[in-house]
Amino acid sequence: MKKLLGKKVFITGAEQGIGFYAAKDLIESGCDVFIHYFSGTEGPEQLVALAESLGQKAAFGYANLTNKEEANKCIAEAVAFLGGIDILVNNVGGIIARKWLHEIEAEYWQTVIDVNITTMMHVTQAALPYLKEASEGASIVNLASLAGRSGGHAGSLSYSMTKGAVLTWTRSLAAELGEFGIRANAVAPGLILGTRFHNQHTTKASAEETVKGIPLGRAGSSEDVARTITFLASEFDGFISGATIDVNGGVYRM
Template identity: 35%
Template sequence: MNINLTGKIALVTGSNAGIGRAAAMALAANGAKVGVNCLRNVEQVEETVAAIRKAGGEAVLVQADVTELTQIDRLVTEVEQALGGTVDILVNNAGHLVQRLANAEMTEELYSRIMDVNLKSTVFMCKRVLAGMKAKGGGRIINMTSVAAHNGGGPGSSIYAASKAAVLTYSKGLAKEVAGDGITVNLVSPGFIGNTMFHATFTTDEARKATVNGIPLKREGTPEDVAGAVLYLASDLASYLTGETIEINGGMLMR
């Protein structure tokens, strides 16, 4: 069975690097027209767009802050206008730990930033594309949770873990709500994925080595490992799968 997304329009938030970039590249390589997005590091997303176009694909870049509702609306509108139709595949990849901080020191401002970038962005990106998907009679929504949603995360990341757990539970509820419209809602849950800004920013070399030593497959994951699951969930191969989570962690957490 082949994956053929020709004629489909995909939108991947936070696709300037790492998992988002790999997902955008995989979707484009299999025929989708792809909207890529970032808040900062525009030059990185320009490289992604250039690589997709060089390979014969179609892509458009829209810079937007997906924690702001007006910018979410603009993002989707510009992608749909540029690519000639409504979004068929939404990948809510934008997210961030923001900062490691113990709960005893947590501020309301940091709490809101973490919840906004992880949960609020997911909720309102989903809301924005639903009407178009319903009108077409179907669609694919793929949300990003984390192994932290199951185990509480590392030091100073309990609010991040809680936000990702909220994304997981929200996605199950949404999956039930829109199943009758032919829309599936599933999740990808990465474990320790290397070559990402997350670990480059928040994980020491010592912690990285200790974590990898505890992974049954004895390696850190790659963005392409996660992109493969995204591609599957975006395709007809996953047409009877909704409200589910694919764990991509090399066996470090088995459920």
């Protein structure tokens, strides 16, 4: 998308899976990107090499985004490198573990909230002054989940709750930040195989059973989600705000 040429992106959790392919697609669309990572630099190193091969800028930095000071520091590093932020992609999240209601302890409950929601708050708060300064308006894209729409499978109660909260958080951001020319939207992926999330928490049998209920007859890929993120990112000067795009092959229709 030509209108993304030269836009400055901060993306969280881009070392693998959806985050990696979203950063890749944004780089290939002409963006300069700062890549946050939590575990492993192999993916970010590949993304930096890609950007440099295209004559663009990319860098990466580590942070535990549940810690406000580390989130602030990572955003500061990104702004020093990029010169500002036009697009924020809040991708970090995870199920942590499958636990049924009777198994949930207070520490686990809080960890799921922190990983999926507190990280998003810390990063968005830190990025806000720079998003407000974006000359053509800014775009926030938050990663939710089909689980936030449907309630998810058994054992994902805590995760599904937080992803439902991401949908409401996105709508609230759109209402609050619109006066500053900042759009906020969400993407809700369904079954996306090949990611760390499903490699760790979804069995082959479970995935095959889920695919049977998908009208398009296949699981999604990280690239499917990445293209949607890039579209919403390009809406920094558009009229789409407070929306959620479902990327699930038609299994959830609203």
